[in-house]
Amino acid sequence: xxxxxxxxxxxxxxxxxxxxxxxxxxxxxxxxxxxxxxxxxxxxxxxxxxxxxxxxxxxxxxxxxxxxxxxxxxxxxxxxxxxxxxxxxxxxxxxxxxxxxxxxxxxxxxxxxxxxxxxxxxxxxxxxxxxxxxxxxxxxxxxxxxxxxxxxxxxxxxxxxxxxxxxxxxxxxxxxxxxxxxxxxxxxxxxxxxxxxxxxxxxxxxxxxxxxxxxxxxxxxxxxxxxxxxxxxxxxxxxxxxxxxxxxxxxxxxxxxxxxxxxxxxxxxxxxxxxxxx
Amino acid sequence: xxxxxxxxxxxxxxxxxxxxxxxxxxxxxxxxxxxxxxxxxxxxxxxxxxxxxxxxxxxxxxxxxxxxxxxxxxxxxxxxxxxxxxxxxxxxxxxxxxxxxxxxxxxxxxxxxxxxxxxxxxxxxxxxxxxxxxxxxxxxxxxxxxxxxxxxxxxxxxxxxxxxxxxxxxxxxxxxxxxxxxxxxxxxxxxxxxxxxxxxxxxxxxxxxxxxxxxxxxxxxxxxxxxxxxxxxxxxxxxxxxxxxxxxxxxxxxxxxxxxxxxxxxxxxxxxxxxxxxxxxxxxxxxxxxxxxxxxxxxxxxxxxxxxxxxxxxxxxxxxxxxxxxxxxxxxxxxxxxxxxxxxxxxxxxxxxxxxxxxxxxxxxxxxxxxxxxxxxxxxxx
Numbered sequence: 001x002x003x004x005x006x007x008x009x010x011x012x013x014x015x016x017x018x019x020x021x022x023x024x025x026x027x028x029x030x031x032x033x034x035x036x037x038x039x040x041x042x043x044x045x046x047x048x049x050x051x052x053x054x055x056x057x058x059x060x061x062x063x064x065x066x067x068x069x070x071x072x073x074x075x076x077x078x079x080x081x082x083x084x085x086x087x088x089x090x091x092x093x094x095x096x097x098x099x100x101x102x103x104x105x106x107x108x109x110x111x112x113x114x115x116x117x118x119x120x121x122x123x124x125x126x127x128x129x130x131x132x133x134x135x136x137x138x139x140x141x142x143x144x145x146x147x148x149x150x151x152x153x154x155x156x157x158x159x160x161x162x163x164x165x166x167x168x169x170x171x172x173x174x175x176x177x178x179x180x181x182x183x184x185x186x187x188x189x190x191x192x193x194x195x196x197x198x199x200x201x202x203x204x205x206x207x208x209x210x211x212x213x214x215x216x217x218x219x220x221x222x223x224x225x226x227x228x229x230x231x232x233x234x235x236x237x238x239x240x241x242x243x244x245x246x247x248x249x250x251x252x253x254x255x256x257x258x259x260x261x262x263x264x265x266x267x268x269x270x271x272x273x274x275x276x277x278x
Numbered sequence: 279x280x281x282x283x284x285x286x287x288x289x290x291x292x293x294x295x296x297x298x299x300x301x302x303x304x305x306x307x308x309x310x311x312x313x314x315x316x317x318x319x320x321x322x323x324x325x326x327x328x329x330x331x332x333x334x335x336x337x338x339x340x341x342x343x344x345x346x347x348x349x350x351x352x353x354x355x356x357x358x359x360x361x362x363x364x365x366x367x368x369x370x371x372x373x374x375x376x377x378x379x380x381x382x383x384x385x386x387x388x389x390x391x392x393x394x395x396x397x398x399x400x401x402x403x404x405x406x407x408x409x410x411x412x413x414x415x416x417x418x419x420x421x422x423x424x425x426x427x428x429x430x431x432x433x434x435x436x437x438x439x440x441x442x443x444x445x446x447x448x449x450x451x452x453x454x455x456x457x458x459x460x461x462x463x464x465x466x467x468x469x470x471x472x473x474x475x476x477x478x479x480x481x482x483x484x485x486x487x488x489x490x491x492x493x494x495x496x497x498x499x500x501x502x503x504x505x506x507x508x509x510x511x512x513x514x515x516x517x518x519x520x521x522x523x524x525x526x527x528x529x530x531x532x533x534x535x536x537x538x539x540x541x542x543x544x545x546x547x548x549x550x551x552x553x554x555x556x557x558x559x560x561x562x563x564x565x566x567x568x569x570x571x572x573x574x575x576x577x578x579x580x581x582x583x584x585x586x587x588x589x590x591x592x593x594x595x596x597x598x599x600x601x602x603x604x605x606x607x608x609x610x611x612x613x614x615x616x617x618x619x620x621x622x623x624x625x626x627x628x629x630x631x632x633x634x635x636x637x638x639x640x641x642x643x644x645x646x647x648x649x650x651x652x653x654x655x656x657x658x659x660x
Binding site: 017020049050051053055066069070071072073074075076079081082083084085086087088089090091093094111112114115268272273276 | 304305307326327331333335336337339340341342343344345346347348349350351352353355369370373500501502503505506507508509510511518519
């Protein structure tokens with residue numbers, strides 16, 4: 001019995017490309033925790049690595065996929081959802097998971113995001129939200145909290161914050177969840193639910209960037225940042241947003257929405273088959 | 279007497295769609311844009327019949343992304359557009375070139391720049407097709423002159439994309455896109471269809487960007503067991519990013535050289551009456567039809583004229599061009615633009631040959647008379 005348990009235990013080394021290590025993420029970056037949670041979910045769901053396709057865009061989040069021992073695609077900035085749409089439509093047998101970031105998904109890729117939600121194709125999208133463009137040196141992003149300092153908000157941020165989950169809900173995503181990297185088991189379970197859902201699943205992962213965001217805002221080391229995240233510092237800063245449409249649901253985490261909207265590819269096949277028979 | 283079922287009256291855009299399906303295209307992702315929309319419309323009707331997928335994406339960028347995604351998954355894919363949309367596709371086109379993912383992009387050219395004249399023909403994207411995406415990259419561009427040739431060249435585009443693992447661009451213009459002509463499909467019954475080479479799942483230590491000798495790496499089909507990495511970052515043979523100068527040099531020389539290595543299979547030209555020609559007209563697409571007529575008119579006047587028509591615009595068929603214009607005193611280059619392919623012609627002609635453009639790009643196709651008049655002016659100047 002013990003050996004069975006040991007065999008089924010999650011061993012991250014079975015899911016990563018060890019020859020690429022050491023990885024290139026900064027000390028304290030939350031993206032590695034998100035990666036571990038994702039791989040743990042893949043393991044628990046018994047997904048065949050050969051059938052797993054991970055599609056990412058550009059930025060720190062875009063580089064995470066390369067460490068996964070699967071079919072990995074590092075695409076262009078903001079376009080991983082467009083690329084994944086073509087891949088999934090062409091190869092419905094593949095489990096297609098998109099890893100994107102707050103800039104990749106909500107700024108340059110915003111149009112693809114809303115239409116991926118609307119179509120409700122069976123994809124899982126993990127948006128690693130670290131509130132900043134880390135790779136390019138710490139510029140303000142659509143999710144940077146109010147008053148935060150970045151290299152392009154030298155006097156503090158004054159732009160309203162985008163609530164990605166609300167956006168996903170408005171655009172029609174079938175499954176929406178949010179979790180912080182601090183709660184790794186909860187994040188793993190949320191990702192499992194997202195992957196299992198038939199339709200477009202959007203998961204906002206509250207990550208942290210100590211190096212170019214935390215440091216500039218005196219938020220301390222990684223541990224302090226994630227604990228502050230838990231205490232809801234973003235909630236407070238979100239609370240300062242006065243524009244009603246941008247007012248988020250605070251720090252609510254877990255499954256935020258689950259609907260049984262028809263999945264795109266199945267609908268496409270069924271609809272055309274019926275019409276062509278007539 | 280039964281009618282020949284293979285004779286069909288087709289519009290250029292419809293012929294393009296039907297040929298794509300004939301070539302094995304099973305996913306089309308597009309965005310509406312005049313004057314190419316009929317290609318998407320045809321695909322939306324035809325693809326479901328053959329088990330394929332048509333998807334109208336949210337924009338031109340997404341269409342290009344979806345096409346590359348589908349092809350990365352192993353399904354032949356195409357998109358079609360026109361000027362403004364072609365501009366938007368350039369970034370992902372470069373991604374396909376660098377990652378060597380086969381795909382076909384049709385640009386039904388219209389008046390530009392910007393929104394320009396959406397319903398009028400032009401040939402203003404010759405240089406954009408060559409240099410549109412950033413950085414040095416291989417480019418393969420085909421330019422048919424008739425509806426039947428749209429059919430043939432679309433199939434050839436897919437075959438070349440698969441053979442060379444590269445995006446292939448088909449350029450024609452509003453006139454050909456909307457022209458209806460009879461196509462005899464019997465010509466295409468036995469046409470060979472090329473499929474890319476897939477990596478054997480049993481190969482040990484498979485390197486997705488290793489050169490097997492012909493410059494074209496073997497592709498790994500997702501799901502077959504080789505779990506490879508595909509990135510728009512400059513990469514080594516193993517597919518992972520590198521900035522090692524030696525590896526980058528090795529990669530770039532293979533990438534830029536692979537089409538050069540296959541010039542014989544790539545180049546397609548139509549040369550008429552050039553053996554004794556003093557005047558050679560270099561023309562492509564609909565303009566070449568006017569040029570062909572102009573050659574006849576000039577010959578009637580006693581001028582030894584010929585036509586050099588590159589169906590493969592890029593890479594430009596240099597050797598064939600030099601042979602065709604070897605004894606020409608004058609090379610005329612009519613184009614529906616301010617002078618684009620003429621730059622390549624000027625680069626390649628011998629010193630004794632004069633080059634002149636016929637540049638009419640105001641919304642109407644160039645007529646044979648306009649070309650003849652230009653020839654007369656140039657010949658009288660001598």
